[in-house]
Amino acid sequence: xxxxxxxxxxxxxxxxxxxxxxxxxxxxxxxxxxxxxxxxxxxxxxxxxxxxxxxxxxxxxxxxxxxxxxxxxxxxxxxxxxxxxxxxxxxxxxxxxxxxxxxxxxxxxx
Amino acid sequence: xxxxxxxxxxxxxxxxxxxxxxxxxxxxxxxxxxxxxxxxxxxxxxxxxxxxxxxxxxxxxxxxxxxxxxxxxxxxxxxxxxxxxxxxxxxxxxxxxxxxxxxxxxxxxxxxxxxxxxxx
Numbered sequence: 001x002x003x004x005x006x007x008x009x010x011x012x013x014x015x016x017x018x019x020x021x022x023x024x025x026x027x028x029x030x031x032x033x034x035x036x037x038x039x040x041x042x043x044x045x046x047x048x049x050x051x052x053x054x055x056x057x058x059x060x061x062x063x064x065x066x067x068x069x070x071x072x073x074x075x076x077x078x079x080x081x082x083x084x085x086x087x088x089x090x091x092x093x094x095x096x097x098x099x100x101x102x103x104x105x106x107x108x109x110x
Numbered sequence: 111x112x113x114x115x116x117x118x119x120x121x122x123x124x125x126x127x128x129x130x131x132x133x134x135x136x137x138x139x140x141x142x143x144x145x146x147x148x149x150x151x152x153x154x155x156x157x158x159x160x161x162x163x164x165x166x167x168x169x170x171x172x173x174x175x176x177x178x179x180x181x182x183x184x185x186x187x188x189x190x191x192x193x194x195x196x197x198x199x200x201x202x203x204x205x206x207x208x209x210x211x212x213x214x215x216x217x218x219x220x221x222x223x224x225x226x227x228x229x230x
């Protein structure tokens with residue numbers, strides 16, 4: 001099964017800065033099957049990006065996703081105070097049919 | 111409006127069987143293409159997918175936990191039930207149910223989660 005490794009583990013930035021989060025897969029992943037979620041303390045995860053680069057409904061355009069193969073990136077162009085949270089990448093495997101999450105990147109205020 | 115809500119015991123003893131119920135609204139699991147999953151998250155740790163059930167009663171399980179998990183649905187009640195046998199303290203986690211989007215690949219709506227603690 002595919003393993004997703006996210007880096008860095010923690011990213012310390014200031015509001016207004018650009019954030020770049022990485023998700024690396026242990027083998028090639030179809031772009032169609034790569035997603036990103038945001039989770040704030042005490043809350044359920046929220047879908048941000050699907051198909052590697054498509055924003056989910058209601059997600060601001062400062063969030064963007066890119067990548068292919070084994071390397072994927074979530075970029076937040078200008079950080080807002082509400083963006084400080086933990087971010088997870090997730091992939092779907094069609095054989096076997098399983099879902100895998102990365103270990104998360106914590107985005108904290110510097 | 112799609113909503114999901116988890117319910118079940120907050121505390122279970124080691125070796126016991128955990129039964130969790132996900133009650134949802136805004137969609138029907140009898141509709142072609144609908145799917146629901148369970149996902150868990152130990153305190154301070156990452157998300158872990160557990161199981162999925164489809165509109166046609168197909169079921170899929172985490173490779174590492176499949177011997178302990180059973181997922182089922184009651185379409186008339188709009189509920190999905192997860193049982194996990196032989197509970198251990200390492201199974202202490204918040205358990206979420208989530209709807210899977212029509213693509214089958216992502217979780218588009220989540221419940222609020224329910225914390226289950228395993229302790230004697």
